[in-house]
Each structure stands twice: as structure tokens, then as C-alpha cells.
Amino acid sequence: MQGDPTGSGADASPAPVAVVTGAAGWLGQNLVRTLARAREQVRCLVQDRDDAPLLENVAPSVQALVGDIRDPATLDRLFDGVRAPTVFHAAGVIHPARQVRELFDVNVGGTQLVLDRARRAGAVRFLHVSSNSPFGANATESERFTEDSPYNPYLGYGKSKLEAEQLVQLSFDRGDLATVILRPPWFYGPYQPARQTRFFAAVRRGRFPLPGTGTNRRSLVYTGNLVDGLLRAEVAAAAPGRAYWIADAEPHQLQEVLDTVRRALEAEGLRVTHRQPRLPAAAGVVAAEVDRALQSRGRYVQAVHVLGELKDTIACDISRARAELDYQPEVALLEGMRASVRWCLRQGAAL
Amino acid sequence: MSGRSLLITGGSGYFGTVLAEQARQQGDRVRIFDRNEPAERNGFEWAPGDVRDRDALRGACEGVDVVLHNVAQVPLARDRALFRSVNVVGTANLLVAARDAKVAKVVHTSSSAVFGIPESNPVREDSPCRPLEDYGRAKLEAELCCQDAVRGGLDVTIVRPRTILGHGRLGIMAVLFDFVADGAPVYVLNDGANRYQMVHADDLADACLRASAREGPAVYNVGAGEFGTIRETLQALVDHAGTGSVVRSLPLGPARTAMQGLARLGLAPFAPYHWLLYGESLWFDITRARDELGWEPRQSNVSMMIESYEWFLAHRAELDGTTGSHHQSPARLGLLRVLKQLH
Numbered sequence: 001m002q003g004d005p006t007g008s009g010a011d012a013s014p015a016p017v018a019v020v021t022g023a024a025g026w027l028g029q030n031l032v033r034t035l036a037r038a039r040e041q042v043r044c045l046v047q048d049r050d051d052a053p054l055l056e057n058v059a060p061s062v063q064a065l066v067g068d069i070r071d072p073a074t075l076d077r078l079f080d081g082v083r084a085p086t087v088f089h090a091a092g093v094i095h096p097a098r099q100v101r102e103l104f105d106v107n108v109g110g111t112q113l114v115l116d117r118a119r120r121a122g123a124v125r126f127l128h129v130s131s132n133s134p135f136g137a138n139a140t141e142s143e144r145f146t147e148d149s150p151y152n153p154y155l156g157y158g159k160s161k162l163e164a165e166q167l168v169q170l171s172f173d174r175g176d177l178a179t180v181i182l183r184p185p186w187f188y189g190p191y192q193p194a195r196q197t198r199f200f201a202a203v204r205r206g207r208f209p210l211p212g213t214g215t216n217r218r219s220l221v222y223t224g225n226l227v228d229g230l231l232r233a234e235v236a237a238a239a240p241g242r243a244y245w246i247a248d249a250e251p252h253q254l255q256e257v258l259d260t261v262r263r264a265l266e267a268e269g270l271r272v273t274h275r276q277p278r279l280p281a282a283a284g285v286v287a288a289e290v291d292r293a294l295q296s297r298g299r300y301v302q303a304v305h306v307l308g309e310l311k312d313t314i315a316c317d318i319s320r321a322r323a324e325l326d327y328q329p330e331v332a333l334l335e336g337m338r339a340s341v342r343w344c345l346r347q348g349a350a351l
Numbered sequence: 352m353s354g355r356s357l358l359i360t361g362g363s364g365y366f367g368t369v370l371a372e373q374a375r376q377q378g379d380r381v382r383i384f385d386r387n388e389p390a391e392r393n394g395f396e397w398a399p400g401d402v403r404d405r406d407a408l409r410g411a412c413e414g415v416d417v418v419l420h421n422v423a424q425v426p427l428a429r430d431r432a433l434f435r436s437v438n439v440v441g442t443a444n445l446l447v448a449a450r451d452a453k454v455a456k457v458v459h460t461s462s463s464a465v466f467g468i469p470e471s472n473p474v475r476e477d478s479p480c481r482p483l484e485d486y487g488r489a490k491l492e493a494e495l496c497c498q499d500a501v502r503g504g505l506d507v508t509i510v511r512p513r514t515i516l517g518h519g520r521l522g523i524m525a526v527l528f529d530f531v532a533d534g535a536p537v538y539v540l541n542d543g544a545n546r547y548q549m550v551h552a553d554d555l556a557d558a559c560l561r562a563s564a565r566e567g568p569a570v571y572n573v574g575a576g577e578f579g580t581i582r583e584t585l586q587a588l589v590d591h592a593g594t595g596s597v598v599r600s601l602p603l604g605p606a607r608t609a610m611q612g613l614a615r616l617g618l619a620p621f622a623p624y625h626w627l628l629y630g631e632s633l634w635f636d637i638t639r640a641r642d643e644l645g646w647e648p649r650q651s652n653v654s655m656m657i658e659s660y661e662w663f664l665a666h667r668a669e670l671d672g673t674t675g676s677h678h679q680s681p682a683r684l685g686l687l688r689v690l691k692q693l694h
Contacts, residue, residue, distance in 0.1 A: 054443045058502070
């Protein structure tokens with residue numbers, strides 16, 4: 001094993017037992033499929049009853065518990081009989097159905113419950129999947145967030161993920177758990193939710209609007225790269241108590257992201273409309289204001305939120321993860337987008 | 352391969368019944384997992400249950416060597432939630448139960464609907480799957496569950512049949528037979544020159560049982576060896592019937608729209624799969640099943656069509672008020688009665 005720049009000890013070995021929350025989600029599906037064949041036991045929490053057999057079918061090591069992360073009794077059952085696991089806390093609400101309240105109940109309240117059960121189960125490491133959202137947007141198109149950037153949470157989701165990070169850090173500071181905070185930006189990759197498939201379809205048909213010039217930069221992370229990052233953070237000696245940006249090697253201009261999606265669709269044999277509808281930059285600003293007004297009244301509308309964020313630069317620097325975790329993003333944007341399109345096609349999705 | 356203990360899910364349905372009987376005749380012990388009791392017990396054990404019930408499946412898989420999985424909501428159900436809960440989640444439930452019970456082999460009956468309208472024919476096992484409607488998408492997702500299970504160490508073989516025919520198999524075919532029996536014209540889309548392959552239930556059962564005895568996961572496309580265009584098949588049927596029924600053409604576009612409209616209004620027994628595929632060519636290359644399973648289809652499109660028609664005639668009087676699966680009971684004519692009068 002490499003990657004012990006701080007000299008604070010040798011890398012740990014992966015725990016034979018893993019507990020995964022949000023196991024049926026976008027990251028969870030990828031993570032469970034990687035863990036399933038390498039661990040003795042993978043305990044999964046899923047919300048939807050139908051997801052349990054679909055995950056357990058992956059390997060005999062997978063056990064899926066159906067329940068709500070807001071329910072203490074559910075978490076007791078999730079950790080029942082589990083000793084010294086690694087906990088991968090990947091559950092979270094990004095786009096609440098209607099109400100902002102759900103963000104705090106799940107992302108903050110749920111995290112506290114998982115931290116508590118993890119401590120009692122003697123978890124050897126607690127990997128917390130956070131977000132770029134506690135940091136808002138970069139001040140300029142060339143700025144990159146580092147782990148030392150100040151918190152500046154963006155609306156309800158950002159605030160909820162910030163509060164969750166603070167709970168995780170407290171747990172480390174108290175000496176309860178060896179926690180690591182991972183901050184992935186915009187995901188892409190297999191097992192994507194329906195909203196990402198709709199995004200591909202809209203780009204393919206020339207119906208995805210680009211507010212402003214599209215020169216703003218965005219960091220993305222391929223789900224496979226993020227899984228690699230999590231597995232490195234599980235064992236890296238320097239990781240406990242630290243936070244890391246986990247993303248692809250470099251941020252891309254938004255127009256370049258959309259262009260790469262078109263190239264990926266074409267490379268996988270689909271006909272693509274090379275037309276990029278544009279919106280005045282003001283549309284993004286207006287959407288962000290509407291989003292802010294709605295959220296202040298507890299309401300959430302996904303389309304408005306997404307449009308409001310599109311104009312921003314949200315870019316990060318992964319130097320610390322490279323140095324301390326020996327994290328190397330293996331998959332680049334075009335390759336990862338092509339894998340995502342292939343996954344959609346294998347599922348029979350209408351793009 | 353005699354003396355094995357078999358579990359046949361959906362064993363009381365149309366194809367499951369044929370399969371169970373063939374397995375019994377070759378010496379296998381048969382347990383039937385189905386919500387409905389098998390019509391003929393024939394020494395079968397009945398494990399009542401629903402594939403959405405994981406506990407029931409667990410019990411049913413106990414002590415079983417081979418599972419033949421045939422439970423499915425068929426296209427006529429036109430219910431997306433049911434397609435998912437029965438065809439996808441139900442298959443995952445079965446695969447987990449089989450794996451945990453140390454079942455040695457699972458044969459999963461899929462569907463040619465996973466291919467949608469193929470870009471080219473013949474369709475081979477590795478041709479791209481591009482399902483066009485909810486039923487086909489759910490059947491494809493069920494296949495992906497099988498692939499997951501294979502990666503997890505379970506021996507699962509997928510068999511994809513073309514449209515199944517045989518004595519007692521009715522469903523949408525009842526509409527056709529009803530027209531022919533009464534001398535009404537029957538319709539093809541455009542000139543009916545599309546090659547449409549079917550498979551006889553007996554031949555399919557033979558393929559499934561052969562697949563169940565072959566070790567190692569595989570995929571087989573299964574259809575008749577002899578088949579022609581849809582017009583040739585129907586012409587042979589009306590010639591055989593001798594009722595004065597003739598084959599007529601309908602323009603594809605408007606006919607599709609009409610089928611869709613009637614189905615939406617609940618006035619005719621069509622599902623998207625019917626209006627999308629009836630005018631298209633879809634036929635399998637069955638070389639792999641022949642080579643690896645030593646399987647040879649005995650019935651042609653025409654012979655199975657005539658056999659089914661004769662069965663329909665012999666049982667027509669009793670058919671009103673039958674129960675059971677969509678495939679066993681005749682589909683209701685609905686507004687198609689009007690079309691039937693247009694001689």
C-alpha cells in the first residue's frame with residue numbers, strides 16, 4: 001500500500017462487514033456492486049420494498065433492510081448483530097418531493113441516527129458522503145474550492161449538508177468515530193436516476209437550455225471514480241477526521257459538458273441534434289431568486305432549483321485526495337458518459 | 352435427466368401447463384408454484400403463492416434441483432406497475448430464493464419483446480435489445496436481474512420465445528380465429544410481407560427442458576424453423592378453414608392508430624406490443640439452440656396455426672366465461688365486432 005504522506009501509520013485493511021445507507025441510490029447501486037464480491041457481509045438500507053430483492057440478487061453477501069432512515073427502530077435493525085463495520089453513509093435527499101423540511105429530517109436527523117448506531121457497533125471507519133452544496137458557488141470562473149474554502153451553503157440542501165458535516169466532525173472530535181467526509185460534486189454514471197436519463201434525452205434532442213455563455217466551470221464525478229475514492233478513504237491512514245473533494249481530474253466548462261454528452265450519445269450510435277438552445281444569463285438569476293423565495297416558504301420545485309444553479313461555477317481541486325488518499329480518478333468525462341449511455345441502452349431506456 | 356425435482360413457476364398458466372406435463376412425462380418430479388391451482392393434478396405438487404411474496408417463494412424452492420420460471424404479466428395487462436412488480440421484482444425474488452435454496456439451475460422464460468422492432472433480421476442472442484413498450488422493458492429488466500444473479504454465482508439460462516401458439520393457447524388469437532370461423536375477412540398491415548415467426552408451446556417446452564439439463568449460464572432465442580410472411584401464414588389458415596374468409600390489407604399507419612385508439616378506450620383487446628409488431632418482421636436465428644441443446648422445432652407457423660384453430664373450433668361453445676390467465680382465456684372482441692361485419 002502506498003499513500004501515507006503524513007507518516008501517521010500504515011493503511012488499514014478493508015473491514016469484512018460494510019453497512020451502506022442509500023444503497024439503492026445512484027452511488028449506492030455502484031458501491032454495493034463493488035463491495036458485494038469483496039466483503040463477507042454488506043448490510044444495506046433501502047427505502048422502497050422492491051429494491052431489497054434487486055440488491056440481494058447481486059450476491060449472497062448482500063442483505064437489504066427496508067425502512068426509513070428517520071426511524072430509530074429501523075436503524076437499530078440495520079446495525080443489529082453487526083460488529084466493527086465500515087459505514088458508508090450515502091443516504092440523502094437532494095431533490096425533496098415538495099417540502100424543504102425533508103432535507104433536514106433526512107440529511108441531518110438521519111445522519112445523527114446513523115452516527116450513533118455506528119459508534120455503538122464499534123465502526124472502524126465512518127465514510128460520510130457530503131456535497132459541494134455547503135460551499136455554494138465559486139466567486140470567479142477560475143477559482144477552485146479546496147478543503148480550506150469557507151462554508152457558504154446554497155439554500156436548503158446546502159444548509160442541510162453543512163449541518164450533517166458538522167455532526168460528523170463533532171463525532172470525530174469527541175473521539176467517537178474515525179470519520180471521513182467525502183465531497184463529490186455533480187454525479188454521472190451507471191444506475192442513474194430517471195432525471196439524468198431525461199437530461200440525456202433533452203440534450204440529444206437539442207432541448208436542454210444553456211443559460212448565459214456556458215463558460216462557467218463545473219466539477220463532475222464519475223460514480224466509479226467516487227467508489228474508488230470511498231474505498232481509498234476507508235483504508236488511508238491519514239483520512240480520519242479529514243474532509244476531501246472527490247471529483248474527476250479537472251472541472252469542465254458547462255458548454256463542454258453538454259458537448260461531451262452529445263459526443264457520447266453519438267459514439268454509442270444515437271443520432272443527435274446539434275442545436276444548443278440558449279437562455280439569457282438573467283434567466284438563471286431569476287430562477288435562483290424564485291428558488292430562494294420558494295424555499296424560504298418551505299417549498300421546493302426541482303426544475304427551478306436546477307436552472308438557478310446552472311449559471312454558477314462550482315469547481316473543486318482534488319489535490320488533497322490525490323496526496324493523502326492516493327486517489328486517482330481513472331475514468332474521464334467522455335469515457336464515463338459513454339458508459340452511462342451504454343447503461344441506459346442496456347436498460348432499454350428511451351433516450 | 353429423469354428423477355429431478357423441478358419447480359415450475361406459473362405452472363398453472365397456459366405454457367406452464369404444457370411444460371409441467373412434458374417434464375412429468377420425461378420422469379421429473381414437478382412442483383407447481385402458482386396463484387391458481389393446476390387444472391389437472393397429474394401427480395403435480397401445488398405450492399400456492401405469488402412471486403411478489405418472498406416467503407412463499409423461499410418455501411417453494413426448498414429441496415428443488417431446477418427452477419423453470421414462467422410467471423409473467425403478459426402484454427394484455429397493460430399495467431406498468433404490475434409489469435414491474437411481477438416481471439422484474441418477482442424475478443429478483445425468485446432468483447434470490449433459488450440461490451439461497453442452493454438450486455442448481457434456473458431457466459428464465461423471457462420474451463422476444465425485449466428486442467422491440469429489430470434493425471435487421473435474423474435476430475441473434477447478442478443482437479441489441481431495444482424494447483419499445485412497458486412490457487418489453489420489464490422483460491429486459493428481468494433479464495438484467497438474471498445477469499446480476501449469474502455474476503453472483505447462480506446458474507441461470509434465459510430462453511426467449513417468439514409468439515407462442517398451441518392447442519388451448521388463445522388470448523389475442525381468439526379474435527383472429529373468431530373472424531376466420533365466421534367467414535369474415537382477416538387483416539394484415541400493408542401487404543403483410545413481414546416475416547413473423549411463432550413457436551409451438553411443445554417445442555418451447557422441449558427447449559426449456561433441454562436448457563435446464565445443460566450446465567452453465569446461456570441465452571437462447573427460440574422460434575419455429577419453418578415460417579413465412581404473416582400473409583402466407585394467414586392465407587394457409589383461411590385456405591384450411593374454407594369458410595370464405597379472405598386476407599385483406601390495411602394501411603399500416605392508420606391501422607396502428609386505430610388499434611391504439613380502440614385499446615385506449617377499452618374497446619378492443621390490443622396492447623402496444625400488438626400494434627407495434629404486427630406489421631414488422633421479427634425472426635430468430637435458432638442455430639445456437641439447435642447446436643448447443645440438440646433442439647429441433649417440430650411445428651411450423653402454419654401447422655401450429657391450424658392446430659390452434661381446430662382447438663378453438665372444438666371448444667368455442669365452452670369458451671365464454673372461462674377464467675385463468677390472459678393467454679388461456681379468449682380476448683374479448685369489443686368494437687372489433689363492427690370490423691367483422693365489413694365483408
